[in-house]
Amino acid sequence: MGAHGLCNVRHRSSTWLGICDIGRNIEALGISFSNSFIKTISLGNDTAFWNDQWFSNKPFCEKYNRLFRLESIKEMTIDKRLIKEDGCNWSGSWLWNRTPTGRTLDELNSLLSELQAFKFANNQNDSWKWNLSNNGIDLDTLRCQVCDEGLETVKHTLHQCKFAQEVWTRVLKWWGVSSQTIPSLEDLLEGKSDPARQDRPSLLWQAITWSSIYLIWKYRNHAIFRKKKGLGPMALNEIQIKSYQWISNRSSKIALDWNQWLLNTKSFDDHG
Incomplete structure (x- = not known):
């Protein structure tokens, strides 16, 4: 100075x-x-x-x-x-x-x-x-580019943003969880919080969690760099596809049926 x-x-x-x-x-x-x-x-x-x-x-x-x-x-x-x-x-x-x-x-x-x-x-x-x-x-760019309702932090983008909340709510419903309480971001990232199984971490839930995080981040980038919004209704379908592919390619212990995977994940068991 x-x-x-x-x-x-x-x-x-x-x-x-x-x-x-x-x-x-x-x-x-x-x-x-x-x-x-x-x-x-x-x-x-x-x-x-x-x-x-x-x-x-x-x-x-x-x-x-x-x-x-x-x-x-x-x-x-x-x-x-x-x-x-x-x-x-x-x-x-x-x-x-x-x-x-x-x-x-x-x-x-x-x-x-x-x-x-x-x-x-x-x-x-x-x-x-x-x-x-x-x-x-630009101070405006520090705000969330998806919901424009908070500063863009990791926690906000992946957990608190309206779009993230919508994604997690849809995932929980598909996972067969009636409660709409979303686990903390820390538990989601560590794969510790399987709402359907409190006794042990689930390999299936970890795959779904990381697929969801990937989708939320991808959507955030599209909103910023491609100016595309409105992906909400398609989010769950892409998460189902990504998690199915992830498990099928990385685990020989779990046999997945695609149609059953879409309807009821509780019917599958894993030894994660």
């Missing part, structure tokens, strides 16, 4: 200093940490106008360095340079060592032009926000 970067804000807490230490490690990887934060200015009395990075992609002291050299009080806060008026508007108040001319005047005009887009926020205090979109990460 630069000398006047994000971690040079005044009144830094130990927590904030810890964040800045992490930020330096991130910067070392070539990922912009300081530029991923933006500051919301409500009062401007705790933010340096020139030295803090609060509006532009770099502090104004670096971006308009000639003009900064003419500033009489270089640590001046925003509220002393931009006087807040009615609502969120402001008027400039400057104190120069001498009148800007030439290139320095050009910098002043550029600064004023850039600040035309600035408005004070209505919050009580100035605050920092982490702007992931500024780093090329």
Whole structure:
């Protein structure tokens, strides 16, 4: 981070200093940490106008360095340079060592032009926000691309998403389980929770579980990369096919009949 970067804000807490230490490690990887934060200015009395990075992609002291050299009080806060008026508007108040001319005047005009887009926020205090979109990460893409009702985590995608819930409900019904309580994701992944057999893990149930997880993940990818949705009614059929193939190809101890497999899995026994 630069000398006047994000971690040079005044009144830094130990927590904030810890964040800045992490930020330096991130910067070392070539990922912009300081530029991923933006500051919301409500009062401007705790933010340096020139030295803090609060509006532009770099502090104004670096971006308009000639003009900064003419500033009489270089640590001046925003509220002393931009006087807040009615609502969120402001008027400039400057104190120069001498009148800007030439290139320095050009910098002043550029600064004023850039600040035309600035408005004070209505919050009580100035605050920092982490702007992931500024780093090329669209916050919308962090949401589940299938149901759009939660952040896309492994647990959400495979277990909590509406589509995942629909798949597991259909599987349980096919498996002959009247209860609609879906086992935890951890038990599903480990193949420990056979709702129809609590005494021991079932090879059949493990095959069905992994086939279901495969199908849910495949559907998620289709929704994102192919923009295809509406696979719900076909999900169970594909799970039945995948699990049947998996068991038939990997276990010589279980003889499966395809038609019977579709109708009643309880009629089969295994020694998993």
